[in-house]
Structure formats: structure tokens, C-alpha cells
Amino acid sequence: MTAASNGSSTVHCKPASHGLMIRPAMKVLVTNPHQEIEVPGPTRVQQLLKRLDLTPEAYLVIRGDELVTDDTVLEDSDSIEIRSVISGG
């Protein structure tokens, strides 16, 4: 439970830069279609999927090479993969 998840926290898909100060952000790889984006942390898995408009049932969220549950708080230093699990056959 971090202090960052209070009411008005907004996730921007592009980090806002204030003059020379560039915020670090976590790198997120989304598969199918392949896409690499940066999202500023901290954010919960659940929140991240919602912001990207992704159905939780169709994806797994992997940090490093570990699965994480939807209440996990992701940090700027994390490397995240959002893997599509739906196949077309």
C-alpha cells in the first residue's frame, strides 16, 4: 500500500517533462499487436490495464519473468510485459 495511490492519480502514456526534468517511467511491452510504451509509475496492474483499455481476461502481466496479480504496484524501475493470451485458430 503506497501513498501514491490516492484519489486523483492519473496515468499518462507519455511522461510529462517539466523543462529539463524528465520523469523516469516503466517500460511496458504489449504483445499482439506488438507495442512498446512507457508509463510512469507507481501504478497498480489493474489500473494499468484499465488505462490501456485491455480486458484482464485476455492478458497476463509479467514483471521480469514473474507473473503478478492485479493488486501489485508496479514501479518506474520495473520492466513489464503485457502478454496477450488469445489465439485465433
Next chain:
Amino acid sequence: MRCRKCTHPAVIKMPRHNISLCKDCFTEFVHTQVRRAVKSHRMFTTDDRILVAVSGGKDSLTLWAILMKLGYRADALYVDLGIGDYSILSRQKVQRFTDTVAAAYQANLHVHTVEQEQGAGIRELATLVHRPTCATCGTMKRYQFNRVAVEQDYDVMATGHNLDDEAARLLGNVLHWQTDYLDKQTPMLPASLDGFAKKVKPLYRLTEREIAAYAVIHQIDYIVDECPMAKGSKMLAYKHALNRLEAESPGTKHTFYLTFLDRQAKQQEATEKIAEQDRQRLHPCATCGQPTSTEICSYCQMMAKAVGAAQHG
């Protein structure tokens, strides 16, 4: 989040069962679902030789891994369709899995290369016979799978179809009231005649997400990218629709498909009925001897057309 069964950290939450589980408890959950599927539909025993159709994707490699882990005698067949990078990469994944995992169980991999055996890749064959690639591919895979199973004396062939696949197919069949197909949509089709091997789908109780999670947890390195021909398929549309419903009310897919199976089972042994019908309808193909309801089977018709087109083209 903690595991509901022990105190370890949870790795997956499954809203449809209203439960979160750790690695070990989730693994046990998956194995239990497979054991239940195998038992309740009398799919096979540890004496049977099983042939698993593998594509390099999550479902088929995970199925093969689980069957070996549960002590079954499972070999695999990979059909190389000759679809550019997709086929090259998926074949590598299958080969690596065979060398690193299956070899330890003394399990074998059979490979059928379409380009080599039929003279052209599946897309070229489809063009020659004026049929959609996926339909041509379906005929090819079914045929080769059955051929290898019968020729090499396997007792049963297993595919990695999961709950999402079956629910999506059921939705498609219901939307179009394809009642013939509905009868056949069971996780176990008995062998019919001498020429058709028994077919089973041991993963039908597990969602795609659960199977992918199992693969990640057990470091099964599968091809995440899809076959390029799958783009825009009807199945994908049905799956997305079902997942949206699932988000609203967890358990929708499970209830939809498993209730269908219950009703079907009650409607007296549907599978026996199919076997009986098949027995009446099928006879050996005049060209190759495999079972068919027409004089020459659809595979031989397709290949004859392809050869003809290639000679005149």
C-alpha cells in the same frame, strides 16, 4: 495478494473460481482440471500411447508438458506449414522444447513438412485449389495427424483446445444453428471405423489465460506471435465478445460450455450416436484408404486439384 490455500504470495487471480493461488497451488489446480477431464470423458490411461498435435503455441506445448508430467506416454506431431517466419520460429520452439523437456521423458517428436511432402507451402496449395488458407490448412493438419496416428499405432490423438476455443466455437455454432457441428463438439470423439483415431481435448476445462499462466510459471518457451493467417478470424471476434461478458460476470465461458456438455451427456450418449452414424457413412477413400464419406477423401481431392493446377499453371 496471498494464496487462498497456503500463505505464499499469489501469482494469479481467477475470478471465475473466486480464488487466488500461488505457483504450487495453481500448478496443482491445473493438473486437477486435466485429470478430471481425462477421467470424466475416459480419454486415455497410462497404458495408452498418445499423439499430441503441437504447433509451438502455448496450448499444445503446455498440454504435452502436462501429460508427460502426469505420467502419460505422449509423443507429438508438428506440421510445418511453410508460412515464412512464423513456421520457422514455431518449429524452433517445438524442437527446443523436445530437446530440453520431452527428451527427459523419452518422448518423440514427429515432423511433417508440407513443402517437402506436398511440394508447396500451405498458402501456395490454397491458391492452387481456390480455397481459403485456413480451410486448406485444416484439411492438411487433420489428415496428417490422423495418418501418423494410425500408421504409428497411437491409441489416441490429443489437441490443445481450451475452454475459450470451445466456448467460442459453441457460440459460432449456436449463432448459425449448426446442429450437426453441435453434436460433434465433445472433448472426446471415439475412434470410428478402423481408419479414424480417437480424438481428445484434455484442456477443455482451462481458459487460455490459465494455460498461458502455467506456461509462464513453468518456463515453457512458446511462440507468442500468432500465425499471420489468423488475423481477422471469426473465432477471435467470438473470443473477444465472450471475454467482455466474462469481465461482467466471471464464469460465463465455463457455464456456457460445461452446461452444454452436461445437457449433451444427458441427451443420451451423443458420442455413441456419432460413432454409429460415422460407421454407416464412412468407407475407405478410393485413392489412399483413409476413411471418408465421399468416394475420394477431401485431402486426395484437394491434392489432385493442386497437382492439376500446378501442371496447367
